[in-house]
Amino acid sequence: MADLTTNTDPQADGSTVLAVSGEPDVTDVTGFAAAVAACWSTGPRMLVLDLTAVTFIDPTGVGALMRTHRDAQAANRTMIIRPSPPVLRVLGVAGLLHAMPLDPPAPALPTRQQRP
Numbered sequence: 047m048a049d050l051t052t053n054t055d056p057q058a059d060g061s062t063v064l065a066v067s068g069e070p071d072v073t074d075v076t077g078f079a080a081a082v083a084a085c086w087s088t089g090p091r092m093l094v095l096d097l098t099a100v101t102f103i104d105p106t107g108v109g110a111l112m113r114t115h116r117d118a119q120a121a122n123r124t125m126i127i128r129p130s131p132p133v134l135r136v137l138g139v140a141g142l143l144h145a146m147p148l149d150p151p152a153p154a155l156p157t158r159q160q161r162p
Contacts, residue, residue, distance in 0.1 A: 050074035052081040061092035067099035072106040082114050092124040094149070100130045108140055115146045 049068035056062050062085045070078060085093050095114070097103075111127065118125035126147045129137065134152075137143050143152035 050077055052078070054081070054085055056088065056090070060090060061094060062088060062090035063094045063096050065096040065099065069102040070100060070107040070110070071102075071104045075106055075110050078107075078110050079114075086121075086123070092126065093118065094126050094128060096128045097133045098128055098130045100133050103133050103136050105140075108136060108142065111146065112142070 050070045051067050053065040054062060055065065064081060064085050066078070066081075068074075082093070082095075095111070115125055115127075124147075126149045127133075128149045134143075134148075137146075137148075137152075
């Protein structure tokens, strides 16, 4: 199901927001990667992946987010994810809440004393 849509919005501060909506899955990975590459090609200092309109994400989509994050780090660039509640839930289940920068930041992990 290819329900992924993207919209690019360059910001005055030099960053670019890539808004993604729909239900990205295995059929959308190539389109997502192309949209990210197109954003980076314009030379922003920071890329914000706005996923607030994403209603579902599968493991392939999570893998695409991780690759995008690793590629940004390797190129000494900043990428931030604005997750929707469903994306945040999947990242939490996958143990990835603190693997990528989120806006707003993920809640702190409980310490041993805070665990029941």
